[in-house]
Amino acid sequence: KQEVTQIPAALSVPEGENLVLNCSFTDSAIYNLQWFRQDPGKGLTSLLLIQSSQREQTSGRLNASLDKSSGRSTLYIAASQPGDSATYLCAVRPMNYGGSQGNLIFGKGTKLSVKP
């Protein structure tokens, strides 16, 4: 059974700091991995999608890496800003999930707080 774990559960940093969020998954048989941002009481904003054949994806100050064989992904945020404060979710799209093809398995998220 695929399980996704995110460490740390919460993180508080001063503005301007570079930071890394970690995600691990137990089954390397995935199609892709996706990082989302969730603001309190809001829906999900997709940040980066990494296909299983890719090693990393970049968008602005965000860089996500994927090491499928070891079951790990990291989200790197450069020069953090107070507006980056949110919960960051990691999710994998598993190959072996029975009938519900294409769904995502989510971690519990890392709650990030960037202090001005």
Place this chain on the structure above:
Amino acid sequence: GAVVSQHPSRVICKSGTSVKIECRSLDFQATTMFWYRQFPKQSLMLMATSNEGSKATYEQGVEKDKFLINHASLTLSTLTVTSAHPEDSSFYICSARQSDIFYTEAFFGQGTRLTVV
């Protein structure tokens, strides 16, 4: 990216009543829609998968008679929580996929915060 609209964003209902949540794909046709539920400090958990014109596939432990899903058109899926109880209070969110290729990206709605009193 494609836009998925979910309505309402918040709803408070009395115990025993039913609540309907709508999920619409605004600028694409969604062959598949997913419904997730998120309890406080927990992961989003898949409840069911719906394909247009066919019955939804429910995950283990999700009561299909309680959570009615209808995907009558390629742009609209609805989730009806019947005979709601306080333990049904949660954050419900849908996502929609525009392709039959199941590993392509799905786009999420804004979510619905349901409170049953």
